[in-house]
Amino acid sequence: MVGMTKPFLMLTSRDDGPVLAAETADLPRFSGLTPDQVRQVRMERELPDLDLSEYSGAFVCGSPWDANADDHLKDERQVRAEAWLRSFYDRALGESFPILGLCYGLGTLTLHLGGVVDTHHGEEISGIALTKTDAGREDPLLEGTPDRFHSYVGHHEAVRELAPGMQVLLAGDDTPIQMVRVGEAAWATQFHPEMDLGGVNVRIDQYAGRYYPVEKAEAIRAQVATVDTDPSRLILRNFVRRFQR
Numbered sequence: 541m542v543g544m545t546k547p548f549l550m551l552t553s554r555d556d557g558p559v560l561a562a563e564t565a566d567l568p569r570f571s572g573l574t575p576d577q578v579r580q581v582r583m584e585r586e587l588p589d590l591d592l593s594e595y596s597g598a599f600v601c602g603s604p605w606d607a608n609a610d611d612h613l614k615d616e617r618q619v620r621a622e623a624w625l626r627s628f629y630d631r632a633l634g635e636s637f638p639i640l641g642l643c644y645g646l647g648t649l650t651l652h653l654g655g656v657v658d659t660h661h662g663e664e665i666s667g668i669a670l671t672k673t674d675a676g677r678e679d680p681l682l683e684g685t686p687d688r689f690h691s692y693v694g695h696h697e698a699v700r701e702l703a704p705g706m707q708v709l710l711a712g713d714d715t716p717i718q719m720v721r722v723g724e725a726a727w728a729t730q731f732h733p734e735m736d737l738g739g740v741n742v743r744i745d746q747y748a749g750r751y752y753p754v755e756k757a758e759a760i761r762a763q764v765a766t767v768d769t770d771p772s773r774l775i776l777r778n779f780v781r782r783f784q785r
Contacts, residue, residue: 546785548573549590549598551628553583553605553621553644562742563601567734571599571776583621592631597638597725597783600625600645602732607647608657608697626652633726638783640681640776641728643695646720649728655703661715664752665694665744665760667767670718670731676709681727681778682719684771691731691772692740692764694751698730719775727779733772740764 550567554560568578579595581588605618614622629652632639641649647657672687699717702708710719712730719729735743744761748754 546594546596547577547579548596548780548784550578550580550601551583551598551625551645552580552601553603553618555584555604557746558742559746562739563734566736566739567599567601567776570734570736570773571780573780583624584617587620587624590628592635592637595637596785597640597779598628598632599734600639600641600648600728601734602642603644605644606697607644607651608659622648629653633723636723636725638779639726639728640779641726642732642734643730646699646728646730647697649722649726650699650703650706650720653703653705653722655699655706656701657697658700659697660700661698661717662696663693663698663712663715664756665692665740665747665764667691667740667764667769668693668712668714668731670710670712670772672710673708675707675721676719679709679721680782681721681775682709683778684774686771689769689771690767691729691733691769692735693731694740694743694747695730696751725783727775729775731772733769733775736769736773737765 625648650657667690669690676682698715705722706720708717709721712718718731721727748757
């Protein structure tokens with residue numbers, strides 16, 4: 541993005557490994573950002589004081605953490621990071637600072653604003669269809685996308701009840717709430733627009749035996765290869781184009 545002076549924040553919470561490496565490379569690339577236009581904050585390691593006026597916006601990325609887990613099941617790093625995130629959300633929403641949450645970003649934002657997140661609408665790794673609501677058809681982050689398109693998912697938990705002020709932009713066939721908007725500058729998705737086929741295959745490799753039975757790997761790999769997820773990445777580029785400064 542020529543002439544961009546303020547980087548975007550990329551808030552992550554993964555330990556070192558192939559999934560973090562894929563996320564760190566793919567999100568800027570699909571957003572149209574160069575590495576020097578992103579400041580990654582690894583919340584499992586650091587919780588810095590941020591001057592939001594120095595940034596164009598923030599991505600709150602996916603996580604191995606479950607936002608709605610019982611407190612006694614959360615390790616100390618997650619407890620600290622989520623307290624920091626709550627403060628970040630209050631400041632960002634109060635200042636109309638742009639946010640795009642991705643999976644864990646949707647869960648933490650929903651809980652913070654008083655919605656309900658549970659395991660009722662969890663989904664295995666797969667490529668799913670997303671359908672625009674009336675509001676979605678008018679939303680600037682969905683500009684250029686068809687009324688129905690695909691993206692990749694994989695999550696234990698999902699929004700069961702919207703928080704006050706949340707508007708649904710995209711619905712899924714099995715998980716009804718796939719993208720929401722709050723106010724003028726905050727959005728969040730349940731799906732992963734930052735993942736292409738290579739990225740989802742990294743997750744399939746890494747999560748076998750942990751998030752799904754090993755014997756299902758090839759069936760999952762075959763299913764994700766059948767969908768075109770390119771339109772979903774327009775969401776990332778639209779977010780950057782709208783808020784870069």
